[in-house]
Amino acid sequence: MAVSPAFKTELLATIPNLRAFAVSLTQSADKADDLVQETLVKAWDKHESFQMGTNLKAWLFTILRNEFYSQMRKRGREVQDSDGVMTERLAVHPSQHGMLDLKDFRGALEQLPEDQREAIILIGASGFSYEEAAEICGCAVGTIKSRVSRARNRLQEILDISGEAEFGPDAISAQVMGSNAA
Amino acid sequence: MTKQKTGAEPVNRRRNGSGDPLGTNSEIGRKLKQYYDELVSDEVPDRFAQLLSQLEQAEPLQKKG
Numbered sequence: 579m580a581v582s583p584a585f586k587t588e589l590l591a592t593i594p595n596l597r598a599f600a601v602s603l604t605q606s607a608d609k610a611d612d613l614v615q616e617t618l619v620k621a622w623d624k625h626e627s628f629q630m631g632t633n634l635k636a637w638l639f640t641i642l643r644n645e646f647y648s649q650m651r652k653r654g655r656e657v658q659d660s661d662g663v664m665t666e667r668l669a670v671h672p673s674q675h676g677m678l679d680l681k682d683f684r685g686a687l688e689q690l691p692e693d694q695r696e697a698i699i700l701i702g703a704s705g706f707s708y709e710e711a712a713e714i715c716g717c718a719v720g721t722i723k724s725r726v727s728r729a730r731n732r733l734q735e736i737l738d739i740s741g742e743a744e745f746g747p748d749a750i751s752a753q754v755m756g757s758n759a760a
Numbered sequence: 761m762t763k764q765k766t767g768a769e770p771v772n773r774r775r776n777g778s779g780d781p782l783g784t785n786s787e788i789g790r791k792l793k794q795y796y797d798e799l800v801s802d803e804v805p806d807r808f809a810q811l812l813s814q815l816e817q818a819e820p821l822q823k824k825g
Binding site for chain 2: 581586589590593594595597600601602614615618619622634664680683684687698699701702703704726730733734737740
């Protein structure tokens with residue numbers, strides 16, 4: 579059966595989202611686009627297994643995610659927090675204005691283990707429900723919930739969001755910054 | 761003002777009470793969306809549209825006569 583034009587149109591429409599998810603997973607624009615390409619080819623090949631009217635975005639995310647992990651396995655799993663990345667970024671401090679900088683946030687996100695990162699992205703950014711995310715990741719809803727909450731706690735820790743400036747030597751610099759800001 | 765005497769209405773606060781830890785009130789939630797939206801709005805390279813066209817053109821050939 580030929581691929582319907584509607585299917586193709588929807589595929590195209592989902593590409594920006596697929597790319598965003600792919601970058602979140604791979605942390606690399608190049609790898610992400612290769613991953614998206616692979617996903618599109620796979621999706622095209624098995625389009626018959628998709629039922630029009632159901633959630634194409636979730637279906638595509640599932641394919642992309644499976645592809646990502648199978649590539650990682652093939653490569654013997656590059657350790658994501660190798661070398662300096664981890665130590666270099668252990669503590670990220672809010673930038674001058676006391677506001678959390680997007681670059682800092684990106685750095686913090688990179689430090690999360692994949693399973694936590696993908697969970698918090700799916701729930702907090704891609705707009706999936708916990709049920710959908712569980713299906714995409716092939717795990718229980720409760721697992722997604724706990725990953726999201728661990729990811730969130732970890733990010734708060736790394737970014738020093740809660741309880742900042744309350745104690746420790748940072749309190750002083752925070753006050754200085756605070757008085758300067760607006 | 762009508763206050764029901766409810767003994768058995770367990771999950772009212774399930775929706776928003778302690779809920780949505782990644783909502784707009786949370787700094788993490790906001791940053792997460794900002795991070796992601798920026799990625800989504802990134803311009804899509806032509807290669808993907810080209811790829812789909814290629815797949816489309818290849819399609820009839822794959823079919824067995």
